[in-house]
Amino acid sequence: MSAVGIRLEGISKRFAHRVKGEVYAVRDVSLTVQPAELLTLLGPSGCGKTTTLRMIAGFEQPDAGRVFIGEQDVTGLMANQRNIGFVFQNYALFPHLSVFENVAYGLRVQRQPEQEIARAAGDVLALVGLQGYDRQFPNQLSGGEQQRVALARAIVIRPRVLLFDEPLSNLDAKLRVHMRGELRELQQRLHITAVYVTHDQEEAMAISDRIAVMHQGQIVQEGTAESLYRHPGSEFVAQFIGRTNLLSGRVRSASPGEIELEVAGQHLRLPGDAVRATAGQIVRLVVRPEVIELRPADSPDGIPGTIVSRTFLGEKAEYQVRVGEDLLQVTSYNPVQRGLFTVGQPVRLHFPAEGIQLLPGGPA
Amino acid sequence: MTSIAAARIDGWRRTFRDPALFTTVIVLWALLALFILFPLAKLLARTFLDGGQVTLANLAAILRDVNHRQAFWNSLLLAALVGLCGTWLGFVYAFAAVRANLSRAWITVLDAASLLPLISPPFTTAIAMIYSFGPRGLITYHLLGIKGFTVYGLHSTLFSETLTYFPIAYLTLKPILAGIDPNVEDMAFSLGSSRWRVFRTVTLPLTVPGLANAFLLLFAASLADFATPLILAGNSFPVLPTQAYLQITGLFDLKGGAVLSFVLLVPALVVYLLQRYWVSRKHYVTITGKVGAQTTIKSLAPWARAPLLGACLLLAGVILYFYVLLFYASAVVALGANHAWTWRHYQVIFTEGLKAIRDTLVIAGAGMPLGGLYGILLGYLVARKIFPGRQAMEIVSMINYALPGTIVGIAYLIAFNDPPIVLTGTALIIVACYVFRYSPTGIRATVALLQQIDPSIEEASQGLGAGSGTTFRRITLPLILPAFFAGLGVVFIRSMTAISATIFLVSINWTLITVRILENMTELSLGPAAAFSVLVVVIVFAVIVAISGLLRRFRTPGAVDMTSILGG
Numbered sequence: 001m002s003a004v005g006i007r008l009e010g011i012s013k014r015f016a017h018r019v020k021g022e023v024y025a026v027r028d029v030s031l032t033v034q035p036a037e038l039l040t041l042l043g044p045s046g047c048g049k050t051t052t053l054r055m056i057a058g059f060e061q062p063d064a065g066r067v068f069i070g071e072q073d074v075t076g077l078m079a080n081q082r083n084i085g086f087v088f089q090n091y092a093l094f095p096h097l098s099v100f101e102n103v104a105y106g107l108r109v110q111r112q113p114e115q116e117i118a119r120a121a122g123d124v125l126a127l128v129g130l131q132g133y134d135r136q137f138p139n140q141l142s143g144g145e146q147q148r149v150a151l152a153r154a155i156v157i158r159p160r161v162l163l164f165d166e167p168l169s170n171l172d173a174k175l176r177v178h179m180r181g182e183l184r185e186l187q188q189r190l191h192i193t194a195v196y197v198t199h200d201q202e203e204a205m206a207i208s209d210r211i212a213v214m215h216q217g218q219i220v221q222e223g224t225a226e227s228l229y230r231h232p233g234s235e236f237v238a239q240f241i242g243r244t245n246l247l248s249g250r251v252r253s254a255s256p257g258e259i260e261l262e263v264a265g266q267h268l269r270l271p272g273d274a275v276r277a278t279a280g281q282i283v284r285l286v287v288r289p290e291v292i293e294l295r296p297a298d299s300p301d302g303i304p305g306t307i308v309s310r311t312f313l314g315e316k317a318e319y320q321v322r323v324g325e326d327l328l329q330v331t332s333y334n335p336v337q338r339g340l341f342t343v344g345q346p347v348r349l350h351f352p353a354e355g356i357q358l359l360p361g362g363p364a
Numbered sequence: 365m366t367s368i369a370a371a372r373i374d375g376w377r378r379t380f381r382d383p384a385l386f387t388t389v390i391v392l393w394a395l396l397a398l399f400i401l402f403p404l405a406k407l408l409a410r411t412f413l414d415g416g417q418v419t420l421a422n423l424a425a426i427l428r429d430v431n432h433r434q435a436f437w438n439s440l441l442l443a444a445l446v447g448l449c450g451t452w453l454g455f456v457y458a459f460a461a462v463r464a465n466l467s468r469a470w471i472t473v474l475d476a477a478s479l480l481p482l483i484s485p486p487f488t489t490a491i492a493m494i495y496s497f498g499p500r501g502l503i504t505y506h507l508l509g510i511k512g513f514t515v516y517g518l519h520s521t522l523f524s525e526t527l528t529y530f531p532i533a534y535l536t537l538k539p540i541l542a543g544i545d546p547n548v549e550d551m552a553f554s555l556g557s558s559r560w561r562v563f564r565t566v567t568l569p570l571t572v573p574g575l576a577n578a579f580l581l582l583f584a585a586s587l588a589d590f591a592t593p594l595i596l597a598g599n600s601f602p603v604l605p606t607q608a609y610l611q612i613t614g615l616f617d618l619k620g621g622a623v624l625s626f627v628l629l630v631p632a633l634v635v636y637l638l639q640r641y642w643v644s645r646k647h648y649v650t651i652t653g654k655v656g657a658q659t660t661i662k663s664l665a666p667w668a669r670a671p672l673l674g675a676c677l678l679l680a681g682v683i684l685y686f687y688v689l690l691f692y693a694s695a696v697v698a699l700g701a702n703h704a705w706t707w708r709h710y711q712v713i714f715t716e717g718l719k720a721i722r723d724t725l726v727i728a729g730a731g732m733p734l735g736g737l738y739g740i741l742l743g744y745l746v747a748r749k750i751f752p753g754r755q756a757m758e759i760v761s762m763i764n765y766a767l768p769g770t771i772v773g774i775a776y777l778i779a780f781n782d783p784p785i786v787l788t789g790t791a792l793i794i795v796a797c798y799v800f801r802y803s804p805t806g807i808r809a810t811v812a813l814l815q816q817i818d819p820s821i822e823e824a825s826q827g828l829g830a831g832s833g834t835t836f837r838r839i840t841l842p843l844i845l846p847a848f849f850a851g852l853g854v855v856f857i858r859s860m861t862a863i864s865a866t867i868f869l870v871s872i873n874w875t876l877i878t879v880r881i882l883e884n885m886t887e888l889s890l891g892p893a894a895a896f897s898v899l900v901v902v903i904v905f906a907v908i909v910a911i912s913g914l915l916r917r918f919r920t921p922g923a924v925d926m927t928s929i930l931g932g
């Protein structure tokens with residue numbers, strides 16, 4: 001079976017709100033998920049990720065817009081007619097059914113022959129590493145095992161798409177990292193289209209082909225992890241994907257292909273094709289902590305600052321550095337060899353031009 | 365388009381697209397209309413319509429009768445007194461059970477004694493009262509030698525109803541008192557308060573909404589009670605339910621009965637609405653997150669424990685005495701005159717009375733599964749599904765439960781006596797009366813249970829391709845089985861013990877044990893009445909044991925238990 005894509009065309013969903021009357025949980029979201037792609041909806045709590053996912057599944061009806069799975073318009077179909085696999089945050093295992101019966105449930109609904117059910121359920125349980133657990137009940141399983149049952153139950157019916165709503169958030173940190181690797185591997189092995197919801201940017205970056213960042217019910221940017229990191233389109237995205245320093249700078253001159261800025265008293269030249277700017281304008285800059293280089297105070301150039309705090313983490317050291325009014329985060333890799341700075345020590349900060357991004361849209 | 369309109373249209377769309385849901389909603393509405401709204405409408409029509417004209421003449425005519433006006437005030441007075449006394453008794457009892465550090469064994473004794481009145485047929489205490497305090501009463505005549513003591517009147521009715529209904533207050537107040545974190549009281553002690561002060565300033569205020577709730581529940585129960593005043597109130601203290609009954613059975617005045625039951629309906633509805641929508645929402649949450657360091661409850665001074673326990677045991681003793689007396693009366697020739705052991709009364713009920721026993725069991729047995737199913741279906745729909753008129757459905761389903769049985773019975777009598785729908789004389793009318801009157805317990809148990817089951821479990825089933833019918837059958841139903849058992853249990857128990865509504869619906873073809881008990885009592889053959897009562901208590905007790913067993917077997921987290929259901 002070849003994978004099919006998903007297309008959302010301008011879907012919106014409003015909910016009644018006790019105080020505010022009614023609010024948009026999702027507002028005019030359009031999105032295309034390629035066949036066999038794993039796309040992550042990433043955003044802070046309450047931004048509408050779950051609601052979007054539930055509209056794809058059919059648990060929620062959009063107030064406006066259309067949902068396509070493959071070429072089929074499924075907007076009017078109930079969830080049970082859409083052939084989807086949904087993995088819930090709390091797993092939603094059937095507490096009164098054994099592991100085997102949980103997995104077999106979807107096949108029984110399809111009225112598959114008993115033999116086929118036993119075979120398919122057995123195969124899938126083996127696939128998720130749960131051989132021999134058939135007779136257990138959900139309350140006898142660990143969190144990780146429940147997670148696998150939920151996954152097995154979702155994929156055994158050979159759904160057209162797999163939908164995950166924060167499937168790992170109930171697991172401890174180590175297991176979370178392990179399971180996301182397994183999920184990703186399984187998704188690629190099954191060659192199935194998947195939409196994955198999380199608010200954990202690291203998880204999103206680790207697992208996804210592409211990420212759509214949501215904010216207040218809308219998708220604000222989509223792209224690969226790398227492109228979102230390198231070219232955030234807004235302060236929100238810049239701060240949500242990875243850690244960042246946001247600085248203000250003044251445009252000294254702008255010519256085609258190059259912008260000259262003044263940032264904290266230092267002059268910077270940036271390749272400025274992407275951004276329109278005029279001289280005198282204030283712009284916002286994204287400076288990732290790891291691109292800033294710290295040098296001793298007696299080095300010839302760079303912005304002067306003072307170390308405020310230091311966290312030594314072995315392969316890296318994280319500093320907070322005061323520069324004028326601002327507090328900047330700086331990450332220094334391989335600190336043992338490159339030398340550690342101490343708290344209170346004056347330093348100079350060096351910004352390589354290629355590591356800095358200008359945010360479009362002028363003054364914030 | 366406004367969002368409300370949009371949501372409504374969305375609701376319709378969804379309902380239509382889901383055939384199982386659609387059909388169930390339609391069928392349930394048809395049943396509710398037929399067995400709740402239609403009879404009520406007929407009752408109101410009988411009260412306010414005359415020859416197609418709306419009129420207050422019927423009402424005025426009834427209210428002009430000083431006897432009826434007296435009955436109205438008597439009813440309110442009795443209900444208020446029973447509410448006060450029963451709540452007070454229930455509070456003392458509950459306080460002793462949960463805040464006096466009693467041992468498990470004592471608490472079991474108190475619980476058992478409070479359960480008895482809840483599962484008994486209506487005349488039990490009344491019979492025992494007459495045996496004890498009647499003209500030849502064991503206590504008044506034989507023990508104390510008082511002659512001419514009148515057992516009939518307000519005092520006996522009050523005493524008997526208080527004893528019968530205080531367990532409702534006990535069950536309402538017990539969890540509230542138990543929920544008060546001892547640390548909160550400790551806190552007050554540590555601030556230098558005396559025990560009495562802590563009781564007044566902490567314990568009591570936290571219980572006030574519960575007390576109000578218990579009072580209203582008892583008020584409603586007493587207002588609706590028909591059996592006790594019929595036997596004990598006598599001519600000097602008429603109350604509305606008995607007046608309405610006599611108007612119909614004695615004077616064959618259906619219209620008068622209808623009007624009287626309307627007069628009863630007004631206070632009953634007020635009390636119900638107060639209880640449901642005001643008081644029961646006002647409870648304090650006193651459970652302060654994780655219970656802190658376990659501390660012993662120090663609510664009660666050590667010296668006060670013994671008298672409190674003594675008072676509660678006295679109350680339990682009175683109840684137990686009544687039941688022992690009842691049993692004794694059923695097994696001797698004539699209590700108070702001839703105390704020779706005999707099987708005679710049991711022979712009577714298993715020969716002459718056999719039809720009533722068989723009929724009652726058939727009716728209770730038929731109502732049981734129907735009531736159980738109806739309860740979980742309706743509970744499931746209102747708790748889980750979005751469809752137009754959902755809230756209205758919930759409210760309508762509660763009407764017959766909220767109204768006094770006398771009203772429901774008279775309404776059924778009026779509604780199903782003439783075409784288009786003639787059900788008088790059938791078993792169906794009695795079964796329907798019980799099902800729609802006593803299933804709300806099952807409905808509420810279902811709703812409560814569903815609130816603890818994450819809806820995503822049902823969505824998971826839907827996502828796997830199951831329609832709403834399959835999901836209900838395979839996933840939801842097994843999870844709410846405890847509510848099903850609880851619901852059918854209550855329908856069965858009430859079918860065995862209730863009389864106020866169905867007394868109007870029995871016929872030559874179908875009669876009930878409770879009605880036979882009443883007949884026996886009016887014929888002054890108290891022996892068979894006692895034997896019937898003992899039989900009912902035994903059957904009901906057996907059913908409760910069986911259902912409790914089932915509930916334990918299908919235990920899911922947060923499941924209901926039997927005693928908490930009987931209170932409601």
Ligand SMILES: Nc1ncnc2c1ncn2[C@@H]1O[C@H](COP(=O)(O)OP(=O)(O)OP(=O)(O)O)[C@@H](O)[C@H]1O
Pocket residue numbers: 015016024025043044045046047048049050051052199
């Ligand atoms: N059934 C509902 N009724 C009313 N409001 C709702 C409902 N479901 C969601 N909302 C609101 O819609 C908004 C988006 O909710 P949603 O569950 O999609 O957020 P989310 O991005 O999944 O958040 P989280 O990361 O916390 O799960 C929230 O403000 C929420 O309060």
Ligand SMILES: [Mg+2]
Pocket residue numbers: 049050051
């Ligand atoms: Mg969510």
